[in-house]
Amino acid sequence: MLVGVPKERKNHEYRVGLTPPSVRELTSRGHNVLVQAGAGAAIGLSDGQYQSAGAEIVVQASEVFERADMVVKVKEPQPDECRMLRPDQILYTYLHLAPDPEQTKALVESGAVCIAYETITGPGGGLPLLAPMSEVAGRMAVQAGAHYLEIAHGGRGVLLGGVPGVAPGHVVVIGAGVVGTNALQMAIGLGARVTVLDKSVDRLRQLDLVFGNRITTAYSNAQSIEDAVLDADVVIGGVLVPGAAAPKLVTREHVGKMKQGAVMVDVAIDQGGCFETSHATTHADPVYIVDGVVHYCVANMPGAVARTSTFALNNATIGHAIALADKGWQRAMKEDVHLRRGLNVCKGNVTYQAVARDLGYKYVAPEAMLEGN
Structure with missing residues (x-):
């Protein structure tokens, strides 16, 4: 051939x-x-x-x-x-x-x-050809969130890891799949306070066994998403429905109530995004602001590395x-x-x-x- x-x-x-x-x-x-x-x-x-x-x-x-x-x-x-x-x-x-x-x-x-x-699926389940790029994007999402939290880039001026005497930033990860797991690993490594939400209690249990009190797990529903997002410095959306458009889990109303200068990173943007205010951006022009909240929605995040x-x-x-x-x-x-x-x-x-x-x-x-x- x-x-x-x-x-x-x-x-x-x-x-x-x-x-x-x-x-x-x-x-x-x-x-x-x-x-x-x-x-x-x-x-x-x-x-x-x-x-x-x-x-x-x-x-x-x-x-x-x-x-x-x-x-x-x-x-x-x-x-x-x-x-x-x-x-x-x-x-x-x-x-x-x-x-x-x-x-x-x-x-x-x-x-x-x-x-x-x-x-394309794998013998053990999952999406093995998507997984490596999801790993990269999940890790990059925290880097992007930390970068755009800097006040020069429109963010709140928060250091995710904090310093002695000053609380760390709060990273909320929606979706505990490959993207979410890699994002929370990076966020924990930076010393951030981390909340992860998912509809699979089994998956939350697995993460709790691995990371213990270094993360907070929450069952994903409208109330828990709203509570977490309104308290967040960085929100990372990593929800995937294989082959289908991503569900809109964070609404425009939520965004309007978020902290000014908070950062939203929509890793699901290739599938339409899981934030109602998301639209695809590029590495040349990666962010925009809605109601004072910075949105990073680059559709080919792994292309940066x-x-x-x-x-x-x-x-x-x-x-x-x-x-x-x-x-x-x-x-x-x-x-x-x-x-x-x-x-x-x-x-x-x-x-x-x-x-x-x-x-x-x-x-x-x-x-x-x-x-x-």
């Missing part, structure tokens, strides 16, 4: 779909790989390294899309990239379709086979990339139900139930796309 890796086009996105070691894994199995010139240059991955791994370097993204049987990316295709996709071509990347009707429409019209990292993120992501994605290249998408999905759950759009059909429901498309089961193949 001919696998193509274009340079990412999203604002301040420096990650790359395949590293040179990943390219070598594919070329050693007899596959050919095209890499756009400079695709990994920003994170120290030179064209020469890709060539040494067996890749062919091409100048234009259009050549990658025109020639490749499978396009491997990091972020969702931008509008011009959607127009370059063709019927039956495999697109393997993050998609986050539920809050993005324009992209969904473009992918449906392309006729391509679109596989989303974020909905692109080298770490790229290698972490490739560790998770290369196995399925090899399976797709070795077997073709139909056979690979027939043999692996977890990979099959990554199929979001296929040959003009929406094949992920939450996306179809949220955007008003007819749902076609992915198994139906495999019949007769």
Whole structure:
């Protein structure tokens, strides 16, 4: 199979779909790989390294899309990239379709086979291709919160760890999944007072056993969210409903009652955000203020630490990339139900139930796309 890796086009996105070691894994199995010139240059991955791994370097993204049987990316295709996709071509990347009707429409019209990292499941449960970026984003969320709490950036002027004689800042983490767990670890490490909310009592019990009195756990409901948010210096939203739009758990009314200069970090913004006042921002212009509260809603947070993120992501994605290249998408999905759950759009059909429901498309089961193949 001919696998193509274009340079990412999203604002301040420096990650790359395949590293040179990943390219070598594919070329050693007899596959050919095209890499756009400079695709990994920003994170120290030179064209020469890709060539040494067996890749062919091409100048234009259009050549990658025109020639490749499978396009491997990091972020969702931008509008011009959607127009370059063709019927039956495999697109393997993050998609986050539920809050993005324009992209969904473009992918449906392309006729391509679109596989989303974020909905591929794992044998032990969970979302193993989303997890490494959730780990990065959860850890970065606390860094961002601490930074924008500084008064020069519109914050309250609070040091999260405090100092002797002065109370630490209060970090509220909504959602105790991968994002939330990594966020609370960082917040504890800084010496902050930490409250974590989740609807799973079992998960709260697990965290309590690990962290004990270093955190406060609370069952997530409207009252507990309001109480915690109004007392917070930093609120981190890490709620995920796989493949679906994120629920709006912090309302505009809550924001209006929060402390002036508090910071909200919406890690769920890729799925539409879990704060009612959230809208996507970029690394070039990461924050805005609503009712005196700083909002950080960057839709590709891990892109700020692109080298770490790229290698972490490739560790998770290369196995399925090899399976797709070795077997073709139909056979690979027939043999692996977890990979099959990554199929979001296929040959003009929406094949992920939450996306179809949220955007008003007819749902076609992915198994139906495999019949007769």
